Amino acid sequence: MTGDWRTWLMIGAVGFGGPAGQVAILHRELVERRRWLEEEEFLAALRVCMLLPGPEAQQLATYAGWRRDGIVGGLLAGTLFVVPGAVLVSALAWLHAAGGSWPLVTAAFAGTRPAVVALVALAAWRIGRKSLTSPGAVAILGVAVAALAAGVPFPLVVAAASVCGAWLLPATAAKAGPRPTPESSPQSAGAVGHGMGMRHAAIVAAASAVVWAAFLGGVVVTQAAGGRGGAIARLFTTTTLLSLGGAYAVVPWALDESVARGWLDPEERFTALAMGEATPGPLILVVTFIGFMAGWKAMPDAALQAGVAGASVATLAAFLPSFAMIFAVAPFVRSIHAGSRIGRAMTGVGAAVVAAILLLAARLAADAFLPAGRIDLLSITVAAAGSAALVTGRASTPVVVLAAAAIGAAASLMRGPGLW
Numbered sequence: 001m002t003g004d005w006r007t008w009l010m011i012g013a014v015g016f017g018g019p020a021g022q023v024a025i026l027h028r029e030l031v032e033r034r035r036w037l038e039e040e041e042f043l044a045a046l047r048v049c050m051l052l053p054g055p056e057a058q059q060l061a062t063y064a065g066w067r068r069d070g071i072v073g074g075l076l077a078g079t080l081f082v083v084p085g086a087v088l089v090s091a092l093a094w095l096h097a098a099g100g101s102w103p104l105v106t107a108a109f110a111g112t113r114p115a116v117v118a119l120v121a122l123a124a125w126r127i128g129r130k131s132l133t134s135p136g137a138v139a140i141l142g143v144a145v146a147a148l149a150a151g152v153p154f155p156l157v158v159a160a161a162s163v164c165g166a167w168l169l170p171a172t173a174a175k176a177g178p179r180p181t182p183e184s185s186p187q188s189a190g191a192v193g194h195g196m197g198m199r200h201a202a203i204v205a206a207a208s209a210v211v212w213a214a215f216l217g218g219v220v221v222t223q224a225a226g227g228r229g230g231a232i233a234r235l236f237t238t239t240t241l242l243s244l245g246g247a248y249a250v251v252p253w254a255l256d257e258s259v260a261r262g263w264l265d266p267e268e269r270f271t272a273l274a275m276g277e278a279t280p281g282p283l284i285l286v287v288t289f290i291g292f293m294a295g296w297k298a299m300p301d302a303a304l305q306a307g308v309a310g311a312s313v314a315t316l317a318a319f320l321p322s323f324a325m326i327f328a329v330a331p332f333v334r335s336i337h338a339g340s341r342i343g344r345a346m347t348g349v350g351a352a353v354v355a356a357i358l359l360l361a362a363r364l365a366a367d368a369f370l371p372a373g374r375i376d377l378l379s380i381t382v383a384a385a386g387s388a389a390l391v392t393g394r395a396s397t398p399v400v401v402l403a404a405a406a407i408g409a410a411a412s413l414m415r416g417p418g419l420w
Contacts, residue, residue, distance in 0.1 A: 008077045045060055048332075054325060055243075055247060055282035058282050065077025088279045097296045107412030111407050113364070124361055140164055144356075162244075165344045169344040208323075212237070226294075226295055240317075248356075252356045252359065264294075266367070270368070271289070277401060287317075288311045289311075
């Protein structure tokens with residue numbers, strides 16, 4: 001394991017581009033360059049991680065670390081995959097919170113709003129292309145939009161969509177996964193018998209429950225994040241468990257819940273998404289920003305300490321379930337495949353996810369393009385230019401977000417603050 005930490009830290013630090021970009025980086029480093037995984041096993045692990053709730057790229061890194069050095073290796077890989085992004089988001093959250101009285105900083109963060117609208121709209125398009133592949137899926141989308149707009153809780157919509165998808169959508173042939181083959185490593189996929197594998201999963205589940213209970217108990221007893229730590233931990237553990245279909249499945253819901261609880265102001269949804277999109281690591285690191293702001297606002301007299309505590313609690317709560325799930329299924333990776341029923345359920349969930357993203361995009365667009373009820377042509381122009389740059393591949397997500405922030409700051413200098 002000596003020296004592996006540098007590899008995982010490097011992968012975490014350059015993990016831009018969302019899940020697709022992060023998986024591509026992992027493939028290049030783990031399969032092509034270092035040959036830690038064979039192509040067949042990498043694809044099998046990726047399929048399983050895409051079926052599990054939580055960030056698939058982080059879970060894939062955790063699996064690769066487990067294959068090399070067991071539980072310790074998995075913890076090292078999964079943690080270092082997240083640390084660079086979590087630290088950067090926390091630092092940016094402090095800059096946002098402390099810079100509230102700095103007009104230029106405020107204008108720069110406000111300038112990211114049209115870029116965020118573009119990113120969310122493109123996410124709906126990308127996910128929709130994969131999820132809305134039949135009239136039935138489109139019907140689920142329409143019902144999900146209506147239900148969410150009417151105030152039905154997102155978890156209930158996801159559950160209903162998965163049931164409708166599993167039982168009402170037409171069946172398609174399931175793709176079998178690779179057959180398990182014994183290998184020399186003690187963590188070999190296929191080297192663990194069914195009975196031993198089930199015992200392993202039960203032990204992981206029990207140990208994870210104890211760790212989570214101890215974590216939650218410690219957070220509550222110490223009154224972390226100004227007393228909000230327990231609520232932060234419970235909300236963002238739920239967030240990860242509901243994130244079937246990627247982080248965008250629950251980010252809109254998490255943002256709405258955070259606004260409703262007073263942890264975020266409505267306009268801070270833009271900032272949270274901008275930070276999640278423009279920093280390395282999984283998009284679910286949006287919760288790190290939310291946790292920081294929840295703590296910061298809870299304890300004005302010790303805002304930085306409470307903010308860091310809130311960010312730490314949110315990040316741990318979001319990723320502990322991911323570690324538990326991938327460790328539990330790791331011995332079965334090369335024998336698990338997405339059955340047709342599971343595939344149809346995931347299609348239904350995908351339609352609900354698109355519905356949530358579309359509603360989020362509509363709300364954000366109204367706030368960004370119609371501030372105070374008037375059309376903001378500059379915001380519309382920035383959003384259109386950012387969308388074109390992303391679609392054509394002329395600029396990456398961080399570049400688009402940073403350019404929008406620079407335009408916001410420049411507009412503040414030229415036209416005066418407060419015009420965004």
